[in-house]
Amino acid sequence: MVGLLLLTIAAICFANLILRNTLVISPAQPLAFTTEWHGDEGMGGNSTVDADVRQPLTWSCALRPRYQYPYCAYEIVFDGHSNRGLDLSKFQTITITLDYRGRADSFRVYLKNFDPHYSDPKNRETLKYNQIELPVRNGKAVIEAQLEDFKAADWWLQKSRLPYRLSHAQFDNIVSLEIDTGNSAQLGQHRFRVESIMLRGNIVPIEQWYLGILGCWIILICLFLISRILGLQRDLRRRRLLHAVAQGEAQLAQESARRDHLTGLYNRLGVTERYQQMLADGPGKPVAIMLIDLDHFKSINDRFGHVQGDDVLAAFAALLQHNVRETDLTGRWGGEEFLLIARVSDAHAAVELAEKLRMVIGSASFVHGRLTASFGVYFAETLPDKLGPAISRADRALYAAKEQGRDRVVLHEPAPDPAGPKRA
Numbered sequence: 001m002v003g004l005l006l007l008t009i010a011a012i013c014f015a016n017l018i019l020r021n022t023l024v025i026s027p028a029q030p031l032a033f034t035t036e037w038h039g040d041e042g043m044g045g046n047s048t049v050d051a052d053v054r055q056p057l058t059w060s061c062a063l064r065p066r067y068q069y070p071y072c073a074y075e076i077v078f079d080g081h082s083n084r085g086l087d088l089s090k091f092q093t094i095t096i097t098l099d100y101r102g103r104a105d106s107f108r109v110y111l112k113n114f115d116p117h118y119s120d121p122k123n124r125e126t127l128k129y130n131q132i133e134l135p136v137r138n139g140k141a142v143i144e145a146q147l148e149d150f151k152a153a154d155w156w157l158q159k160s161r162l163p164y165r166l167s168h169a170q171f172d173n174i175v176s177l178e179i180d181t182g183n184s185a186q187l188g189q190h191r192f193r194v195e196s197i198m199l200r201g202n203i204v205p206i207e208q209w210y211l212g213i214l215g216c217w218i219i220l221i222c223l224f225l226i227s228r229i230l231g232l233q234r235d236l237r238r239r240r241l242l243h244a245v246a247q248g249e250a251q252l253a254q255e256s257a258r259r260d261h262l263t264g265l266y267n268r269l270g271v272t273e274r275y276q277q278m279l280a281d282g283p284g285k286p287v288a289i290m291l292i293d294l295d296h297f298k299s300i301n302d303r304f305g306h307v308q309g310d311d312v313l314a315a316f317a318a319l320l321q322h323n324v325r326e327t328d329l330t331g332r333w334g335g336e337e338f339l340l341i342a343r344v345s346d347a348h349a350a351v352e353l354a355e356k357l358r359m360v361i362g363s364a365s366f367v368h369g370r371l372t373a374s375f376g377v378y379f380a381e382t383l384p385d386k387l388g389p390a391i392s393r394a395d396r397a398l399y400a401a402k403e404q405g406r407d408r409v410v411l412h413e414p415a416p417d418p419a420g421p422k423r424a
Contacts, residue, residue: 004220008213015209019202021090025076025177026196027056036075040067047072057194061102063187070187075178076197083114083121085175091201092147099140102190106182107136111150113170118162126160129153130169133182140195147171147199151302164298164335168306262310263317266331271339274329275387278341283382288350290340291376291394292320292357295406297336304368311367323360339391347379347411354409362407372407374398379411 011018025033035056039047045067051059051074061072079085088111100107112127113119120126130150134143150169157167177197181190204212230238258270266274278284294316301309313336320330320338329341340357344350354375361373376398384390397412404410 008217011213012210015206019204019206019209021201021203023086023088023091023199024196025198026194029196032078034077034080036077037073038075039072040070043067043069045070049074058192060189060191061181062189063181063185065187071181071185072190073178073180074192075176077176079114079175081124083119083173083175085114085173088147088171088174088199090203091171091199093144093200094147095142095144095196095198095200096134097140097142097195097197098136099193099195100136100191101138102185103188104136104182104185104190106133106184107192108133108180108182109145110153110176110178110180111171111174112176112178114173114175115166115170118160118166127175128160128170129156130171136182147201167298260317260332263314263332265317265321265338266329268331268333271329271331271333271341272387275341278329279383279385284343286344286346286350286379286381287383288340288342288344288353289378289380289384289387289390289394290342290350290354291333291391291398292338292340293374293376293398293402294336295372295374300368308367312371315366316361316371316373319361319364320357323357333391344379350377350379351409351411358407358409374401374406375409376401377409377411 033056035051035053037049037051037059039045039049039061041047046064047067047070048062048064049059049072050062057074057076059074063070063072094109096109109132111130112124113130114121114127118126118128129152131153132145132150134145136143147169150171152167152169179192179194202209229241233241258266258273260267294312297309297312300312313332317330317332317338320340324330324340324342327343329339331339333339342350342353344353354377358373358375361371364371376394376396378390378394378397380390393412397410401408401410
């Protein structure tokens with residue numbers, strides 16, 4: 001026991017040393033890489049780069065005015081164009097030791113990630129461009145940045161048109177690192193000499209390390225107690241205890257699978273199962289099925305970061321639950337889209353409920369400020385046998401609400417009969 005205590009103290013005191021993970025890129029390091037460079041010729045410009053493969057990480061650039069936004073780039077390629085790069089997802093900081101000569105206030109760094117979900121192995125332009133603009137001055141400087149400050153380049157997102165879930169910065173397969181002249185670079189000569197690029201991080205987050213130590217102690221204590229109990233109790237009592245533990249864990253796992261971890265609302269699986277229970281109880285009286293979309297949510301993430309974006313989603317979910325009945329079914333349908341299924345008397349009451357929620361949301365204060373939402377409402381006289389078609393109708397109404405300017409409620413109207421009314 002004393003040995004375990006000493007080992008625990010050492011694991012806590014020397015956690016940063018034990019978990020430290022460092023990757024260095026420099027001409028003197030054994031990490032294999034190749035280099036490439038180019039000016040803005042591909043954009044119709046005439047800016048050029050002068051570099052020598054025998055002197056890696058040293059180059060000069062001549063910016064010329066033919067292209068509207070002249071630039072030049074120097075790329076460090078890790079994968080040899082095999083699309084199998086470096087996993088940098090465990091690193092937190094990047095430090096560049098740079099000797100710069102020229103007239104610019106900043107330079108740009110791209111970490112290019114390959115992912116088969118959006119990247120074409122034969123087209124390097126489909127790599128995700130994770131970018132950051134860093135300050136620079138004449139002379140030698142050590143420049144440090146957080147990897148969490150990188151974001152997918154706006155021009156690349158517009159060109160790729162990825163779904164929201166793939167639009168964040170990604171570092172799990174970095175195939176190259178590119179250094180470009182920045183937005184403020186003036187025409188003329190710009191000389192770069194990179195002494196080293198160092199990435200630092202922890203193998204696992206320090207919080208997980210401490211939780212792991214705590215978990216090990218909890219496991220050891222539990223094992224000790226269980227061993228004593230097993231020594232005192234008969235086989236039948238042991239089997240009943242283990243069965244009860246397993247049953248409780250299974251129920252907890254089942255409930256966890258039905259819930260969205262961020263908001264605590266039902267996820268799609270939970271909504272579907274709860275809806276089947278409602279059907280089993282009988283169609284009942286009229287029902288409103290609503291899809292609620294937070295307006296311009298992407299701009300919240302872009303401006304304030306994903307942590308505050310998550311806080312907004314959690315606060316919105318709590319506000320929604322607080323303003324509906326316990327018998328109503330609420331869930332997170334995906335991203336910033338939420339679902340509400342509520343019993344109502346008629347279509348007018350369904351719209352009134354949606355308008356009430358819209359005004360509550362608009363008057364509430366969130367961590368970033370104010371928030372609005374768009375509502376797509378589908379009304380049915382009885383609970384539909386299938387949820388999918390009903391949600392599709394609510395989704396069409398939601399689309400109409402967005403098209404009409406957002407921050408509004410639109411009720412789904414059945415399409416008119418193309419045959420027209422029947423004549424006698």
